[in-house]
Amino acid sequence: MSDPEIITIAEAAKLLRIGERTAYQLARDRQLAGAIKVGNQWRIDREVLVAWIKSEATRGLGAA
Numbered sequence: 240m241s242d243p244e245i246i247t248i249a250e251a252a253k254l255l256r257i258g259e260r261t262a263y264q265l266a267r268d269r270q271l272a273g274a275i276k277v278g279n280q281w282r283i284d285r286e287v288l289v290a291w292i293k294s295e296a297t298r299g300l301g302a303a
Contacts, residue, residue: 243284243285243286243287244284244285244286245282245283245284245285246282246283246285246288247280247281247282247283248262248263248266248274248281248283249262250283250285251271251274251283251285251288254285254288254289254292255288255292263281266281266283271283271288272287272288272290272291273285273286273287273288273291
């Protein structure tokens with residue numbers, strides 16, 4: 240098992256194409272998959288976030 244790739248809020252926001260403030264709010268509200276707080280900084284498991292994006296995209300296709 241390899242170590243997870245941990246990214247910052249800024250990197251997650253860029254991946255999601257949202258603002259950093261929005262990403263921080265999602266993390267605080269526990270709505271950003273893979274987000275954990277380390278001290279006073281947020282870190283995100285990139286693999287968990289990407290899997291969440293894919294599942295949300297797939298789920299959204301069924302609603303159309």
